Amino acid sequence: MTDPLWSETELAQALGAPPSAPLSAAVAGVSIDTRTLAPGDLFFAIQGETSDGHDYVARAFAAGASACVVAQTRARELAAHGPVFAVDDTLRAMERLGAAARARTHARIVAVTGSVGKTSAKEMLRVALAKAGPTHASAASYNNHWGVPLTLARMPASSAFGVFEIGMNHAGEITPLVAMVRPHVALVTTIAPVHIEYLGSIEAIAEAKAEIFTGVELGGTIVLNRDAPQFALLERRASLTRKVVSFGADARADGRLLHFEPEGEGAAVRAVLHGREIAFRLGAPGLHMAQNAVGVLLAVEALGADVAQAAAALAEFSAQKGRGARFTLHGPGGAFTLIDESYNANPVSMRAALALLSATNPGAGGRRIAVLGDMLELGAGGAQAHADLAGDLARHNVDLLFCVGPLMRRLFDAAPPAMRGFWAERSADIAPSVFDAARGGDVVMVKGSLGSAMGPVVAALRSHFSLAPAGE
Numbered sequence: 182m183t184d185p186l187w188s189e190t191e192l193a194q195a196l197g198a199p200p201s202a203p204l205s206a207a208v209a210g211v212s213i214d215t216r217t218l219a220p221g222d223l224f225f226a227i228q229g230e231t232s233d234g235h236d237y238v239a240r241a242f243a244a245g246a247s248a249c250v251v252a253q254t255r256a257r258e259l260a261a262h263g264p265v266f267a268v269d270d271t272l273r274a275m276e277r278l279g280a281a282a283r284a285r286t287h288a289r290i291v292a293v294t295g296s297v298g299k300t301s302a303k304e305m306l307r308v309a310l311a312k313a314g315p316t317h318a319s320a321a322s323y324n325n326h327w328g329v330p331l332t333l334a335r336m337p338a339s340s341a342f343g344v345f346e347i348g349m350n351h352a353g354e355i356t357p358l359v360a361m362v363r364p365h366v367a368l369v370t371t372i373a374p375v376h377i378e379y380l381g382s383i384e385a386i387a388e389a390k391a392e393i394f395t396g397v398e399l400g401g402t403i404v405l406n407r408d409a410p411q412f413a414l415l416e417r418r419a420s421l422t423r424k425v426v427s428f429g430a431d432a433r434a435d436g437r438l439l440h441f442e443p444e445g446e447g448a449a450v451r452a453v454l455h456g457r458e459i460a461f462r463l464g465a466p467g468l469h470m471a472q473n474a475v476g477v478l479l480a481v482e483a484l485g486a487d488v489a490q491a492a493a494a495l496a497e498f499s500a501q502k503g504r505g506a507r508f509t510l511h512g513p514g515g516a517f518t519l520i521d522e523s524y525n526a527n528p529v530s531m532r533a534a535l536a537l538l539s540a541t542n543p544g545a546g547g548r549r550i551a552v553l554g555d556m557l558e559l560g561a562g563g564a565q566a567h568a569d570l571a572g573d574l575a576r577h578n579v580d581l582l583f584c585v586g587p588l589m590r591r592l593f594d595a596a597p598p599a600m601r602g603f604w605a606e607r608s609a610d611i612a613p614s615v616f617d618a619a620r621g622g623d624v625v626m627v628k629g630s631l632g633s634a635m636g637p638v639v640a641a642l643r644s645h646f647s648l649a650p651a652g653e
C-alpha cells in the first residue's frame with residue numbers, strides 16, 4: 182500500500198482538533214464535494230453560496246470518506262455518522278492543512294496567474310515537470326479561495342514539483358492565496374482586460390496580478406510576458422524583490438519564440454532560451470499556446486528542471502476541453518472540423534481563437550465558420566469591444582458568422598452582409614441554423630464567455646452529427 186496522504190497525528194495537529202473516533206480508513210485524498218469523493222478521502226464540509234457541505238456529511242461517509250471536518254456547532258450531531266474533526270471554521274481549517282502540506286514538502290513550487298492562459302500553462306507545466314519527478318498540480322481551474330487551499334491539502338509529501346493556478350476577480354484576492362502557496366517561481370501568462378468590470382482599468386488589473394510577487398520565496402524567480410500590456414509596471418514591481426525573466430517576441434526577452442507552424446493537431450515550435458535554441462512539438466494548436474509554452478519553459482528552467490526534456494514532453498500536452506479541442510464530425514455533406522473554444526471568452530482570447538481558426542485550413546469546398554457568444558464582464562466598453570472585432574473577422578478569413586446574445590448583435594451588424602449567417606438572442610436557438618449550414622470541409626469554431634452558454638452549442642453539434650473515432 183502507498184503511504185497515506187495524511188496521518189491521523191498530522192491531521193489532529195494541523196486541524197487543531199483530534200478526531201471524534203479513530204479514522205475508518207487511511208486518508209488517501211481530500212474532497213469538498215461528495216459527487217466526486219473517492220473512498221478514503223477526508224471530506225471538508227464547506228459552507229458555499231448555495232449549499233452547505235454539512236448537509237452532505239452522511240453522504241460523504243456512505244461514499245467511503247475516512248473522516249469529515251465539520252463546524253464545532255454541528256459536530257455532536259454529525260459524529261453519529263463517523264469520525265469527525267470539530268473545528269472553528271472548516272474553510273480556515275482546510276487552509277491550515279494546506280499550510281501544513283506546504284511546510285512539510287521539499288517540492289519545488291510554481292504558481293501561475295494571468296488574465297488568460299493560466300490553466301493551459303498549468304497543464305503544460307504538469308506534463309513537462311512530470312518527466313523530472315512526481316508532480317502535483319491543481320485540478321481543473323482550482324484557483325480561488327477554496328481551490329488553492331484544497332490543492333495544497335491534496336499535495337503528497339513526496340512531490341518533487343507542485344504546480345498551482347492562482348486566479349482573481351477582485352483586487353486583494355491573490356495576496357492571501359500566494360502566501361499559502363509560497364512559490365519558488367511565479368509565471369504571469371499575460372495581462373488583458375478580463376474582469377475589468379470589477380477592476381476598472383488595465384493598470385488596476387496589472388496591479389492585482391502583481392500581488393503574486395508578494396508570496397514568491399526569497400531567491401525565487403518571476404517569469405513575465407514582455408509583450409503584454411503593463412509589462413513595465415510588472416517588471417518594476419517584481420524586480421524590487423526578486424529575479425525577473427521575460428518571454429515574448431521582444432528582442433530583449435530571455436525566452437523568444439522564433440518560429441511557429443501549425444502542424445496537424447499541434448504545432449512545430451522553435452524558441453531561444455537564454456541564447457540556447459530549442460525546437461519542439463507542441464500538442465495543441467494556436468500561436469497563443471506556443472507563447473504560453475515559452476513562458477512555461479522559462480519557469481521550468483527557473484525551477485531547476487531539465488528544459489530539453491520538458492520541451493520534448495510538450496508534445497503530450499493537448500488542447501483542453503473548451504480551449505481549442507478539436508473534433509471531426511460527419512454531416513450529410515461530409516466530414517467537417519469542430520473547434521471547441523466554448524470555455525470562456527474576452528477580447529484577447531477571442532482574437533487568439535480567430536487566429537486559430539484562420540490558421541486551420543478548410544478541406545475542399547469548406548469554409549471558416551465562427552459561432553460566437555457574448556463576452557461578459559467587460560463593463561461599459563463591452564458593446565464597443567464586440568463591434569471592434571469586425572476587422573478581425575475579415576483579417577482572419579472568416580467566411581460565415583453566427584452570433585449569440587445582445588452584445589454579439591453589435592458584431593453581427595458590423596459584419597459584411599455576405600458573412601452574416603444567423604443571430605439569436607440565446608445560445609439554445611443558434612444550433613439548428615449551424616446544423617443547416619455545416620458542409621463537408623468546413624471548420625466551425627465555437628466561442629463565448631462561460632455565461633453565454635456556448636458549451637451546450639458544442640454539445641448539440643456533437644450529438645447531432647456522429648463523432649468520428651479518435652485519431653481521425
Ligand SMILES: Nc1ncnc2c1ncn2[C@@H]1O[C@H](COP(=O)(O)OP(=O)(O)O)[C@@H](O)[C@H]1O
Nearest residue numbers: 296297298299300301371469504522529530533
Ligand atoms: N496567451 C494567450 N493569449 C490569448 N488567449 C489565450 C492565451 N492562452 C490561452 N488563451 C485562450 O484563453 C482561453 C482560456 O484559457 P485558459 O488556459 O483556460 O486560461 P485561464 O485559466 O486563465 O482562464 C482559451 O480560449 C485559450 O485558448
Ligand SMILES: [Mg+2]
Nearest residue numbers: 299300321322
Ligand atoms: Mg483557469
